[in-house]
Amino acid sequence: MLAYLVRRIAWGFATVLGVLLFLFLLFFMLATPDDIARRAVGEKAPQTVLDQWKANHGYDKPRMWNPESPADTMLFDHFRRMLTFDFGRSDADDTPISQRLRDGSGPSLAFTVPLFVLGLALGVGLSLFVAFFRDTYIDRATTVIAVLMMSVSTLLYIIGVQFLLGKLLRWFPISGFDPSPEVILRFLALPVIVGLLAGVGSDLRFYRTVFIEETSRDYVRTARAKGCGEGRIMTHHVLRNSLIPILTGVVMAIPFLFTGSLLLESFFGIPGLGAMTVDAINANDFSTLRVMVYIGSLLFIVGQIATDFSYTLADPRVRLG
Amino acid sequence: MKRRLAAAALAAALALSACTNNPYPDADDARAIFYSAFDDPPKTLDPQVAYSVNDHLVIGDVYDTLLEYHYLKRPYTLMPGLLEEIPHPEPLPDGRIAYTLRLREGARFHADPAFAHFTPGADDRPVRAEDIAFAFQRIGDPAVGSPVFETLVKIDGLREFAERLEARRKQDPEFGKKRIDEQYREVGGIAGVEVLSERELRLVLDEPYPQIRFWLAMPFTTPVPWEAVAYYDGLEGRDHFAEHAVGTGPFRIARYDKTSLIALERAPNWYGLRHPDAPGAVYPSEGEPGDEAAGYLGERAGKPLPFLDRVEFRREKETIPYFNKFLQGYYDISSIPQESFDKFVQEGTLSPEMQARGMKLAKSVGPTVYYIGFNMDDPTVGAPAGERGRKLRQAMSLVTDAEEYLRVFANSRGIPAQSPIPPGIFGYDPEYKNPFRTVDPERAAQLLVEAGYPGGIDPETGRPLRLTFDTPSTDTRSLLTFQFLVDAWRRLGLDVEVAATSYNQFQDKVRRGAFQIFQFGWVADYPDPENFLFLLWSGMARSKNGGPNTANFQNAEYDALFDRMKVREDDEERLELVREMRELLERERPWIELFHPEGYALYHGWVAPPKPAGMAFAVDKYRRVEPDARAELREAWNRPIRWPAYALAAATVLVVLPGIATWRRERR
Numbered sequence: 001m002l003a004y005l006v007r008r009i010a011w012g013f014a015t016v017l018g019v020l021l022f023l024f025l026l027f028f029m030l031a032t033p034d035d036i037a038r039r040a041v042g043e044k045a046p047q048t049v050l051d052q053w054k055a056n057h058g059y060d061k062p063r064m065w066n067p068e069s070p071a072d073t074m075l076f077d078h079f080r081r082m083l084t085f086d087f088g089r090s091d092a093d094d095t096p097i098s099q100r101l102r103d104g105s106g107p108s109l110a111f112t113v114p115l116f117v118l119g120l121a122l123g124v125g126l127s128l129f130v131a132f133f134r135d136t137y138i139d140r141a142t143t144v145i146a147v148l149m150m151s152v153s154t155l156l157y158i159i160g161v162q163f164l165l166g167k168l169l170r171w172f173p174i175s176g177f178d179p180s181p182e183v184i185l186r187f188l189a190l191p192v193i194v195g196l197l198a199g200v201g202s203d204l205r206f207y208r209t210v211f212i213e214e215t216s217r218d219y220v221r222t223a224r225a226k227g228c229g230e231g232r233i234m235t236h237h238v239l240r241n242s243l244i245p246i247l248t249g250v251v252m253a254i255p256f257l258f259t260g261s262l263l264l265e266s267f268f269g270i271p272g273l274g275a276m277t278v279d280a281i282n283a284n285d286f287s288t289l290r291v292m293v294y295i296g297s298l299l300f301i302v303g304q305i306a307t308d309f310s311y312t313l314a315d316p317r318v319r320l321g
Numbered sequence: 322m323k324r325r326l327a328a329a330a331l332a333a334a335l336a337l338s339a340c341t342n343n344p345y346p347d348a349d350d351a352r353a354i355f356y357s358a359f360d361d362p363p364k365t366l367d368p369q370v371a372y373s374v375n376d377h378l379v380i381g382d383v384y385d386t387l388l389e390y391h392y393l394k395r396p397y398t399l400m401p402g403l404l405e406e407i408p409h410p411e412p413l414p415d416g417r418i419a420y421t422l423r424l425r426e427g428a429r430f431h432a433d434p435a436f437a438h439f440t441p442g443a444d445d446r447p448v449r450a451e452d453i454a455f456a457f458q459r460i461g462d463p464a465v466g467s468p469v470f471e472t473l474v475k476i477d478g479l480r481e482f483a484e485r486l487e488a489r490r491k492q493d494p495e496f497g498k499k500r501i502d503e504q505y506r507e508v509g510g511i512a513g514v515e516v517l518s519e520r521e522l523r524l525v526l527d528e529p530y531p532q533i534r535f536w537l538a539m540p541f542t543t544p545v546p547w548e549a550v551a552y553y554d555g556l557e558g559r560d561h562f563a564e565h566a567v568g569t570g571p572f573r574i575a576r577y578d579k580t581s582l583i584a585l586e587r588a589p590n591w592y593g594l595r596h597p598d599a600p601g602a603v604y605p606s607e608g609e610p611g612d613e614a615a616g617y618l619g620e621r622a623g624k625p626l627p628f629l630d631r632v633e634f635r636r637e638k639e640t641i642p643y644f645n646k647f648l649q650g651y652y653d654i655s656s657i658p659q660e661s662f663d664k665f666v667q668e669g670t671l672s673p674e675m676q677a678r679g680m681k682l683a684k685s686v687g688p689t690v691y692y693i694g695f696n697m698d699d700p701t702v703g704a705p706a707g708e709r710g711r712k713l714r715q716a717m718s719l720v721t722d723a724e725e726y727l728r729v730f731a732n733s734r735g736i737p738a739q740s741p742i743p744p745g746i747f748g749y750d751p752e753y754k755n756p757f758r759t760v761d762p763e764r765a766a767q768l769l770v771e772a773g774y775p776g777g778i779d780p781e782t783g784r785p786l787r788l789t790f791d792t793p794s795t796d797t798r799s800l801l802t803f804q805f806l807v808d809a810w811r812r813l814g815l816d817v818e819v820a821a822t823s824y825n826q827f828q829d830k831v832r833r834g835a836f837q838i839f840q841f842g843w844v845a846d847y848p849d850p851e852n853f854l855f856l857l858w859s860g861m862a863r864s865k866n867g868g869p870n871t872a873n874f875q876n877a878e879y880d881a882l883f884d885r886m887k888v889r890e891d892d893e894e895r896l897e898l899v900r901e902m903r904e905l906l907e908r909e910r911p912w913i914e915l916f917h918p919e920g921y922a923l924y925h926g927w928v929a930p931p932k933p934a935g936m937a938f939a940v941d942k943y944r945r946v947e948p949d950a951r952a953e954l955r956e957a958w959n960r961p962i963r964w965p966a967y968a969l970a971a972a973t974v975l976v977v978l979p980g981i982a983t984w985r986r987e988r989r
Contacts, residue, residue, distance in 0.1 A: 035825050040364065042372045045468040047867060052466045093364050093579070094563055096555070104580070129980070138980055159641075166342055167645050170961045173344035174649075175642040176635065177581050182346055230987070269636060271580030283361075 004320045005305070012301035017079075019297040023290055024078050031284055033059035033074075036091050039284045057091060057287075082294050092285040100276060101291070107177055108260030108272030111188050115195040116257055120250060122196060123203030128234050130204065131211035142204065149201030157194045158267045165190060175269040191268045195261070206249075210242045217241075243314040251307040255299035259292070340961050344635075344651055350952040353630045355928075355944050356652050358637040362579035365563040368540035369459040369467045380540045381938030382585050382632065383431075384568035385592070387422065387453070388538040389601050390848075390937040393608025393617055395745050397688075397848035397936045399538055400600040403428055403448065403569060403592070407534060408524075417477060418529050422537075424450055424520040424544075425599065428592040431573040435552035445590055448569055450522040452544035457514045457524075458505045459550070460541060463487050469541050475533070477513025477525040485509065502547035529888040535847030540938060544569065571627045571942045583634040585941070587627060597625050604943060608932075616930040621945055628929075628945035647923065650955040653946060654924045654931065662732045666921065669733075679926025679954070685933030686736055686744050686919045688845035690853065693721065693806065693913040694872040698864055699837050702788065704875070712772035713786075714910035718757040719765035720809045723916045730802050734921055738914035740903045741843075741853040745935060747891045748850040748899035755907050758914060765813055777814020785816035791836040792819065793827035803840070831871060834864050840915070841871060848936050850899050851887045857911060858883045874911035927951040 037053045038045075054060040064075045081088055087097040130142045166174035172189040214220070215238055223233050260274035269275075273292065280288035311318040345356075363376040368384050371377060389402040399407055408420040428448040430436070436443040457476065460467040461483040474480045485508040490497040496504065513525035526533060536542055549567035553560050566574055571593060572585035593602030604621045612618055621628070637643035640658045647655035657665055665672050671682045695714055697703040702710055723737035739755040742748050769777060779786040788810075792803055800821060807817045817838070822830070830836045845852050855861055859875035861868030879902060886898040906912065920933060929945035 032825050034828070035823070038824065041466070042364070042468065045372065045466075046471050048463075048471070049466045049468050052463060056464075056466075093362065094561060095579075103578075107581075133980055133983070136980075136983075138976070162642060162645070167649075168962070169965060170342045170649075170959045171340040171966075173342045173651075174645050175637075175639070176344040176646075178344070178346075180346065183344070186341065187344070230984070267639060267642070269581065269638065269642070271578070271636070275580065275638075 001320050004308075008301075008305050008308070012305070015301065016294070016297050020079060020082055020290070020294060023293050024075055027286055027289070028063060028074075031286070036284050036286055040091055040093075057089075078290065082290065087291045088287055090280075090285055091287045092280070092283040097288055097291050100288070101273065101295075104260075104271065104273040104276050105258050106179065106272075107270050108265070108274060109257060110179070110184065111191045111195075111264070111270060111272075112257040112260055114188060115192045116253065118192065119196055119199050119203065122200055123207055124239070124246070126200070127204050127207030127211055128239065130208050131215060131238075132230065132234055134208075134212055134215075139208075143208070146201040146204040146208075149197065150205065152198075154194070154198045154263055155267075157197050158264070161190055161194050161197070162267075165193070175267065177268070177270045187268070187270070191261075191264045191270065194268075195264060207242075207246065210245050211238055214238045214242050244311060247310045247314055248307060251310045252303045254306070255303045256296075259296060259299065340963075342649065342959055342961070343955070344646065350955075351948050353628065353946055353948055355629050355632045355941060355946055357632065357634050357654060358643055358652060359583070359634045360636070360638055362583075362636065366566040366577075367465070367563045368543045368545060368566075368568075369456060369465055370563070371540060372468050377540065377938050378634065379574070379583060379585070380566065380568075381570075382572040382941045383566045383570045383574060384540050384543040385428075385570045385601065386538050386540055386543050386938060388534060389939060390538060390934075391600075391605060391608075392934070392937065392940075392943050393605050393612050393932055395609045396747055396749075397745060399534060401425075402538070402601045403544065404537070408537075410529070410531065412529075413525070416528075418526045420524045420526075420533065421517070422450070422453060422522045422524060424448060424453070424522075425592060425596060426520065427595045428569055429590045430546050430549075430567055430569055431588050431590065433549060433567045435546070435548045435567060438552050439548050446546070448544050449519050450516045452546060453522050453542065454510065454514045454516050455502065455505070455547050455550075456542055456545050457511055458482065459545065461486070461511060462505075464490075467541065469536070473536065473541075475526045475528055475530045476511065477527050478511045479513065482508065482511045500547075500551050502551065531888060531890060532847060532849055532851055535849060535852075538847070538936075538938075570939065572632060575631070579636075581636050585632040585634075587630055593626055601939070602626055612932070615932075617932045619929065621929055621943075627942035629941060632941050632944075650925065650951060650958055653928045653951075654922055657921055657923060659732070665923070666732070671923075675923075678958075681924055681926065681930065683922045683924065683931060683933055684919055685935065686917050687933075688743050688745050688848060688935050689842060689918055690738050690741050690743050691840070691842040691915040691918065692738070692741070693838060693840050693915060695838055695911055696834065696836050696871075696873055697875065697911050698834050698873045701786070702837050703873070709772045709774075711909065712768045713774065714913075715757050716765040716768040716772065716813060717810055717815070718910050718913045719759075719761050719768070720813055721758075721806060721913050721915070722760045722809065723758070723914075726802070726805060727916055729805060731916075731918070735916040735918040738916050740906065740914060741856065741912065742850050742899070742903075743845070743853070743917040746845065746848050746850055746853065748896060748903075750900075753903070755914070757907060757910060762812070769813060774815075777816070785814055788815060788817045788837050790817055790819045790838045790840075791827060791830055792821050792840065793824040795821045795823070806840070831863060834873070839871065843869075845936065851883075854883055854886065854899070854902055857906065872911040874909070876905065876909065879905050879909075925951070925954075927954070 033054050034050065036059060037050045041049050041053050051060070058077055059074065061077070062073050064073055066073045089096055090100065130139050133139050162174050165171045173186055177187045178184060220233060220237060223237055258273065260270070260272035262274040262278055264270070265272045265274035266278050276288065277292045279285070280292065308320055312320060359375055359378060361375055363371070363379050364373060365371050365376055366380060368380055371380050386402045387404045388399050388407060391398040391400050401407055403425055405423045405425050408422050411419045411421070413419055429445050430448060432444040436446055457479070459465045460470055460473055461479045463483055463486065470483070486504065489508055515523040517523055546567055549565070550562050553562040553565045555561040564577065569592065571588060571591045573588040575586040576582055576584040593599060596602055602625060604624050604626055606618070606622045608617055643652065644655055644658050644661070646652050665675055666682065671680060695702045700706060702713060704710065706713070727733050727735045727737070737758065739753050739758050744751070769775060773780060774786050777785045790803060790807055792799065800819065803819045807819055810817045843853065843856060856870055857872065857874045857879065858870060859880050860866065861870040862873045862875055863869070863871045864873045882898050882902045882905070886895055886902065889895040889898070922933065924931060927947040927950040931944060934940045
C-alpha cells in the first residue's frame, strides 16, 4: 500500500510539473510581459513606468533561456515559486496571493459545503425514493423531469432563479455576499438553490441507475425472502453496496470545495476563489492564475488518491497495490 | 410522525416569513449611507501612482487635494482645498516661475497606527508643508513609478533628484534599506520644492507652465505622511501603502475588501469640521445658470459638508443584477444597461413608469473626445502626400457620420465632435460647425477627384486605393463599429481593410510607424484646452518622442500657436489662438473628430440631484440621501410574495402522499 502511495505521488508530481510548464507556455503564447504590465499600470502610463513595473515583478528577465545565468529566467522563477509555495503578489494589484487564498476560501466554502451536503442528500435520497418506486408514475415522471433539468444550462438557472426568487417573489437578495452571521444565509440561498437545480438532474439519473442495478441482485432477493422490510433493504443493503460508484464522484469533489465555482461566484458576487480566478483571467494576472491552476492540479491528484483509499474503506475486497 | 410533520411545516413557514431580499443589515436602514458599486477594484490607493477612475473613486474621498474644482460651476473652476488660496505665478529674474503654496491651518491626517509606531502615543498629526514636499519626492522616486513624473519634470531639480536617488541606491544597497524619508533627505531633496515654514512651501518651475495649478487639484500632489509609507511596507503582516490610505479627506476607510465591499466613514478630524467656511467644506450657494432649476442648489446650498455618514461601494461585476437591485431600491444610483436602454429612456427622457417611482435621470457630456487619426508620416494618407493626402483625409472626414454612429452604437448618448475640445473646457464653442464634419458624399467624391483618386481608384494600380485601419480591439462589438466607419469609406470607392490585432501588436505597429488609420479616445486630465491640443503638438509626436500624438502631426504653424496658447491665462487672445488652431486642424484633418460621449445616470427620488462631476475627485461629500424615505419605499417595493412557496409545498405533498400510501399498503 505504501509503495502504491509513493508511486501515485510520484506520478502526480510529474503531472503537476507538466501542467506548470504547459501553463507557462500557453500563457506567454497569448500575452507578453508588456501586456501584463500595461494592464497593471494603465493606458496613460509612460514606457519608463512600464519598464519599472516589469523590473519590480521579474518580467524583465529572459523568458526561457539565459545563457549567462541559466537560473535567471522567468521559467525558472515560475517553477521555483510554485514548488516552494512562495506565491508572491498578484500582478493586477500587488496583494499577497497567499492572503487572497485565505480570504477567498471562506466565502467559497460557505456555499460549496452546504451545496455539497444538500446536493448529496437530495440526490441520494430522491434516487432511493425513485428506485423504490421504479416503473411507477413517480419513477417515469421523475426521469423525464431529471432529463429536462440536465439539459438546461446553469446560466439559465442563474438568470431564472435571480429573476423569479430575487426580483419577482423577492425572497432573497438577487446577488451579493456579506459574511456577518446576521445576513449570510440570505446571500447563500440563491447560489445553493441554483447549484442544487443544476446538479440534481444528473445525480438523480446516475444514482437511480446504480440503485436499480443493485436492487436486482441476489442478496436483495435473499433479504426480502428473509422478511427484511423494503425501506431497510434500500437504506442498509442497497445503499451500502452502491457506495463505490457514488464515492468515485463524491470524494473527487471534496478537495474542490475550496476552489468554489467560477460561474456561480461570478454571477452571485461571492468573493471566493472561483471569482478570483475569473478576475485573474480578465486582468491578465499571470501570477494569480498560475497559483489557481497549480492548486487545482494538486487538489485533483489529492482527490484521486483519496478516492482510491476510500474504496478500501467502502469495500474490504479492494486492495491497493 | 404527524407531530414531526407539523414541526417541519412550522419551521418552513418561519423561515419563509424571515425571507427578505434586503442585502444590508436591518439596522442600516435609518442611516445616511450612500450605496454605490464598482466593477473592477482600485488597482492602488497610492495617490502618487493612481491614474484610473476606479482608483480615484476611493482616493477622491479619502485624500483631500491641495486645490479642488467647484462642484457646480462650468467651465470647471478651481478653488482652494487644503491650500488657503490658489497660488499665483511669481516670475523670477532668471525666467523661472515660483509658486507659494500655503497650507490651511488645522488640517490633520486621519488617525492611524502608523503614527504611534514612530511617535509613541500619537493617533494622528497635523499636515505640514514637508508632507507636500514628500509627495513631490515620491513622484520623483523611480521605485514608486508615478505616471506623471515626465509631465512634472518642469519642477526645478525633479529629474536630478530622481537620478541622484537611483544612482545612490545602485551604488549602496544598504542605502535602499533606510527609512524612505531619510533616503530622500540624504540625497538632498528637490531643489525646486522648498519648505519655507511649517505651512508654506515654494515650488519653482524651470519654465512657465500655468497648467501646474490643475495638477495641484489632482491626488498626485496631495500630502502624504512619510510614516504611513514607511510603516505600510507589506512586511510582517502589514498592508502595502498601495492598499492602505492615510489621507486628509472628509471620509476615511472603514473596510477595504476589494473583492466585495469598500466602506468609507466620516473622518472625525477632517479640517472642514474646524473650518466650516472653507470653500471645500461647504455646499456652494451659486453655480451655473440652470442649476437652481435642476435642483443642484436647493436646500443643500450653504450647508456644511459632508451630508453622508457612510459610503458603501459594493462589487457588482454584472450589470443586470446591479440594475435590478437599483430598481429594488438597494442602490441609490445606476447607469442604464445597454440592453434595456429603450425601455427606460424614450427620446432622451425617462419612461413614465420610472418617473412614477420617483426616479430621475442625470445627463452630462464628459470632458472626453473620441477620434479617428491618420498617421501623418504615412506616404499615402499623411503629410508626405501633400495636397493629395490632405484632400483624401478631407474626403474621408466628409463621409464619416458621427451622429449615425452614436445612434447605432450608443443609443445616441453623445454629441458629434467638431473639434478636439469637448464641452466644459475653455475654447469649446457650441456654435462652431466644422465644414468637414457635416456629411456630404458629393463634395467628398469631388475632393477625391481633385486628390487624383477619381471614384476611389488609384491611377497607379487601376484598382481602388487600398488603406488599412489598424485597431487593438478584436471583440465582435468593436469590430462592428470599425466596420461601420470603413463601410462609409468603401462607398466612396476606397478599399479600406480592418487590421485587428492584439494590443501589443498594435503598439508595435505604432512604434514602427507601420499604420495608417486608427481610432482613439482621450479623457481630460484637467480642464484646459492645452490637455487636448497637445495631442497634436510635434513635441508629443509618437514617432519622434514617444508621446501621445499618435497621429504624428507635425506642423510648424500649429506648434507656434500652441506654444503661445499654452502659457496664456484664459483671455480673449487665448480664445483667438484656440480658434486659429481649430481652423488649421479643420483644413489639415490629421483627425476625424467623432464624438464627445454623454453619460446617463439614474437616481432615486430620495437622492439629492447629483451634478455629474466630470473633472472633480471629491464628489461623495456633496451627496445627500433621505434614509427614511428610502426605507419606506424599499419596504413597499420589496414585500415578499409567499403564496408560491405554500403552493409548491402543497404540490410536493400531493405527489409524495400517494407514494407513501402505496408503500404502507405493500408493507401490510
